[in-house]
Amino acid sequence: MPEAPARLTEIRGEGEAAIEAAGSAAELEELRVRYLGRKAELTQMLRSIGELPPQQRGPVGKGANEVKRALEGLLDSRTSALAASELDERLRTDAIDVTLPGDPPAAPGHLHLITETRREIEDVFLGLGFSVAEGPEVEFDYYNFTALNHPPDHPARMLADTFYFTDEVLLRTHTSPMQVRAMEETEPPIYIIVPGKVYRRDSDATHTPMFHQVEGLAVDDDITLGDLQGVLLEFARAIFGAERDIRLRPHYFPFTEPSVEVDVSCFACNGTGTLDRGARCNLCKGSGWIEILGSGMVDPNVLGFVAHNGYDPERVQGFAFGMGIERIAMLRHGVPDLRLFFENDVRFLEQFGR
Amino acid sequence: MRVPLAWLRCLCDPGLSAEELGERLDLTGTEVERIERVGVGSADNFVIGKVMSAEKHPDADRLSVCRVDDGSGEPRTIVCGAPNVAAGQTVAVALPGAVMPDGTELGEAKLRGVRSSGMILAEDEVGIGGDHDGIMVLADELEAGAALTDALPIADEVLELEITPNRPDCLSVYGVAREVHAATGADLAQDPAATDAGATGGSPADSMVSVEIADPDICLRFTGRVFEGVGVRASPEWLKQRLTAAGQRPISNVVDITNYVMLCTGQPLHAFDLDYVRGGRIVVRGAKEGEQMVTLDGVERTLGADVALVCDADGPSGIAGVMGGQVSEVSGATSRVLMEAATWVGPNILRTSKALGLRTEASARFEKQLHPELALAAQRLAAKLMVDLCGARMAPGTIDVYPSPAKPRVVALRLDRIEQLLGARVPEKVVRRILEALGFEVQSAGDALLEVTVPTWRDADVQREADLIEEVARIHGLEKLPITLPARERAVGRLTPRQRLRRRSEDTLRDRGMHEVVGWSFTSPQALERLRIGDAPSLVLANPLSEDGSVMRSLLLPGLLDAAAHNRARGAGGVGLFESAHVYAPDGPLDAPEGSPGGLAPAAERHHLAALLTPVAPGGWRSQGRPADFYAAKGLVDALGATAGVELVAEPGSRPFLHPGRSAAVLAPDGGEIGWIGELHPLVAGAWDLEEAAAFELDFDALSEAAPGPAAYRDLTSLPAVLQDIAVVTPEEVSAATILALVREAGGELLISARVFDVYAGEQVGEGNRSLAIRLEFRAADRTLTDDEVAARRDAIESALGSIGGRLRG
């Protein structure tokens, strides 16, 4: 069979051309059967190699196998190339509108602004070494007034219009009752803050009968008014910005002596009292300062009520303060009306507490 | 307290503007609420004039045409409508260009054909008093053309001060002047009450009236002076101006003197027409229960037994320290006056004024406990004015009933203690200077120890060393304090596990799309009626602002319903709301122990977590909205249980406000009930204008108590678990909880979880049946389970189900 090598060259040429020209996986499968299948000429040639004269068997076998491997390789590479482009094509037609919203839709909930603010205040004081204590809102006169140095018929009782259940039981008018409760419970030193609801019998544009306060109490053997100033400065800067200053103004509270009110420098006008274009700053009414809380050194009479638990006023001393959460939140977020806090309109609620 | 600056400057003038003075007072403890300008804006064009002639206007009966010398040399014509204008008077004149208190500028005008260039002024036209019946007639020695402000402070400023209850001494202009003196170092004028008038009358005071304090518990001191030949008339302009600027209405010289002395010294006075003090006798006693009298304001008042009375021989003549009685009121016909300056017991006055709902300038001072010494000071100043302004003769002698004279208070002050409390040392000479400026007497009593005598006017407020330190601190200047942080050697700050769980629970609800609300702690009896729990015991306020807020809420649900209704009415129908707050219930009678309650609380107060869902629709573009049914609410409860690490169980159970067939009690692992879940009863939902709503409420305190501590490690990774899904077919009335309980029991120890993941009812399981698909997880701690072991447990489950008519499907 002198023509066999020539035929192999022909088969290879034809096969390669056909495979190159094939446009689908099906066509390639057909070509695989035609050139490499059981009945294919090449397969037949390999099968009948034994019929050749011995000296031709080697070269023809080798040549036929070479053609077979070449065609196989070409078929495989064409098959995967075609598969890849078919996948590409399929993925292209699978494209979606990526600008539609995700689903199910995000339904963000919100903490109330009071909760958000309370937590932030708590976190500042936690960092300063204070723990958080809570107490009852339905309170004894004893804790709300008497033990806070408001004896019966003391004029300071007029400062707070009080809700009563009986002569002895009331809704606390401040978070301060927890000062005495906490000192009855825990020996000095004590560093606590007390967030919670308080009540005053008052309802108008700037007063609601219920609101929220945070009380602070630190009693140790060497706490000074300077320490109070340092703690409240840290607080003011954490809440209102690092550039803030505070100032203390003397005041009167029955359960602190000396008593002070604390102002923070106005963050709207940077403490100047004047806005950019020379207008008077409304937030601080031109004074450059905004009152944020009341405080002072714990009155020795208050310590006297818990002296049996280690609070001898000659041995320990400390400070206390109280602030309104709503007031802090209003200042910080520009909320204009206290009543918004309690209407619970979702359009208000959704703005805060992410 | 309104302090007219012109008056204040006569007593202490630091040479500061009102604003500067206000700031200084603010920073030393006297809060200035605002600064008000009174009278005219500018004193320009207000001058003294002399009426040279006053003739009837040719065309108007009521008008006079006056020629007025204004000092310019050229008489000016002014048409004046006052009936009392007459030639020879010295008057106050506003020239054209003057700006009146209401801001209008005076021009020239023609009145009935006569050109008028200026105005002769009545009191009310320059803010001096309320009188508009006639023009002011001034002292003759004033010169024509002189500025009117030289004679009358027509342009004044008023400091409106907020005086704290501990400082009754600052409810007086002289008291404020003393503060200004201490705060600025400006000289303080002599106390106007330091000097006295001389007696000029005949018979001694105590021959005309006797005074007895029958009840020394209500009156510490009663002093009286008698004036005869009193001419009751209008006060001079300077006095009217001071009273008006201070917010008091001038009435007559005698009444004005009592008010003026009160404003100047802080001690209220009362003037009796002595001819109407029946029997010439004053008795101070407590009222008899139900006793009646008519006070100066014309109101008949019924008194309780607590009220202190000043009586004459026939009955009450005044409510002590609060308001005088009509019976002895000073009138135009009065000629003999008994001037009372008494010291009442503060708490009694406070109680009386609260009980009567009558708070007066006098009671506001007495309730803060005045010192008995002040009574005589006020008598001295009043006597001088009675003589000067009323032409009165003072009878010799002062009636003075003073059962237990007060002793001066001496307080020790350690200089070291100042440093200990303030954190800064204040030099001794500064301490002395401050205290002495405030009227304290300071003696050295040893090394760094001072002995300080408290002035009478500060006696109620300054009783201890700490009080003195406050005085030093506030005048020395709080801005001089150091800024330090506590050394905090033994304190750490952290949240308790309960507080952390509260935060995480609130976050859990927030993260599931819920909005937190803050509702009122009080609700209305009607709301509880609408919830069909009107008869449950609750805490009731004795003095609510209104019926709507008269009952303390025993559950959070009403506030959530109010909030949902509010939002629905404003177009936000689909909401998910939650609240985290206290609820209140009676815990036995509201009795208070004597002394400290020892940490007890008067009522049962619990922290609750509750939520309310109304349907949210539409959902997303390919997902459903969120229904507001039982399972939606239960999903939130399950989430809270997962947050707390507590497996909460719901079992059938209802509340009056819930759908009886779609509500459950929530149980803690110990079987205790800690809340409820349910769809709202349609009547309840309807009462809040809601169509459908589901809710839950949990006792957070109980949830927190059930929460486990730190988790102990379990080996769940070394050995594989075997998962098997089964479908359990039972009659549909068998509850999932029953099936799961059986499955768990039959599954034994190897079954570590069984979870429902599908529910099917339909043809394939037969009428009246339903199928629950349950995923079982088997695991052994010490070995890999064999198929046989798992098959045995599955068989056990299958046969257990037979006992409730159930079977495994497929």
Ligand SMILES: [Zn+2]
């Ligand atoms: Zn500002």
